[in-house]
Amino acid sequence: MKNKLVRVKVPASTANLGPGFDAIGMAFQLYTTLEMRLAEQTEIHLVGDELTALPADKSNLLYIVAADLFEQAGLGVPELHLTVSTEVPLTRGLGSSAAAIVAALTAANALAGEPFSREQLFAMASRREGHPDNVGASLFGGIVVAAMPEQADAAVPYIRLAVPEGLETLVVIPDFWLSTEKARSALPDKYERRDAVYAVGHSSLLVAALAQGRLDLLAEAMRDRLHQPYRSALVPGLAEMLADASEHGALGAALSGAGPTTLFFFSGESARESLLRFVARTMADNGISYRTMVLAPDQSGTEIEVLDLSR
Structure with a gap:
């Protein structure tokens, strides 16, 4: 364990896909990379502009999650050398916190000699994140459908699906942050029965x-009444994009996670160009600056490499 360096590569994710609230996640080829090894004193190196606002001490989420795994394995609190970089925009609805949690858990587990199974890591990640969709997609890749069990210590049941062939994804990322807490606070405490039935269907x-x-x-399956109507006020242009996307080449549209990123599924170059024109008009009408990315699905999930530093 002392002479190991563990490197993990974790995909970003989207969650919900409309009505699959806290239950459906999908992984993308957009990655967080973490290197971890034991050290005499904890050091955390944050690489890239996306991470500049994060703490570089033991209050960093990566260290907290890793140290907790070591304690659960009966190994005591470690001193760690961490180097992390990410391509994932933070607090934009693309699973940045889920990727960090999965990265820290899988790296720490490998460094500790794998005391926990992949399914146990999934349960740990799901409980820390509060829902299994993003962490499941980041860990297993593809599309993950999961539900939190009623028993606190039970395994998290899930099904992994391959992303359908020909499905492409355009994400529209506004130039502002939206915290998950603020997005969740916009939701009602109770729902009408007709809306619950609509969501189930x-x-x-x-x-x-x-x-x-x-x-x-x-296009029909991704329509939602549980969270998107209530969060539309937090994301200018969202309501128009969700309502009209299918008329401009989208196979389906959704708020990505808690937002503010909006996601469009499409297929083919002409659909992509039509969607880009539609998005440009809508965002201009709402005075919002943004960027777009076309993301390919990640079908592999978290990749782990263990290096022997004694050689």
Whole structure:
């Protein structure tokens, strides 16, 4: 353990995909990379502009999660040397905190001699994040459908699906942060029965459509009444984009996670160009600066490399 360096590469993710609230996640080829080894004194190196606002001491989430795993394994609190870089925009709805949690858990587990299974790591990550969708996608890759169990110490049940062939993703990332706490505070405490039934039907249709590659059903299946209508006020232009995206080449559209990023599924160059024009008009009308990315799905999940420093 003393002469090991562990390097992990963790994909970003989106969650919900409309009605799959806290239950459906999908991984992208946009990565957080973490190197971890034991040290005489803890040092944390944050590489890149995205990470400049984060603490570089033991209050950093990566250290907290890793140290907790060591304690759970009965190994005591470690001193660690961490180097982290990320391509994932922070607090934009692309699973940056989930990727960090998964990175810290998998790296620490490998450094500690793998005292926990992958499923146990998934349960730890899900409970720390509060829901299993983002962490499941980051850990396993592809599309993950999962539900939190009623028992606090039970395994988290999940199904992993391959991303349907031909499905491409455009994300629109506004130039402002939106915390998950603020996005959750916009949600009501109670829902009408008709909205609950609507959510069950559409989330079920969404999972079935993804499992069978029925891209033609996504526009309807991704409609939502649980969270997107309430969060629209926090993301200028969101309501228009969700309502009209299918008329401009989108196979389906959703708020990515808690936002403010909006996600569009599409297929083909002409659909992409049409969507880009539509987004440009909508964002200009709302006075919002933004950037776009076309993201490919990640089908592999977290990759782990263990190096022997004694050689």
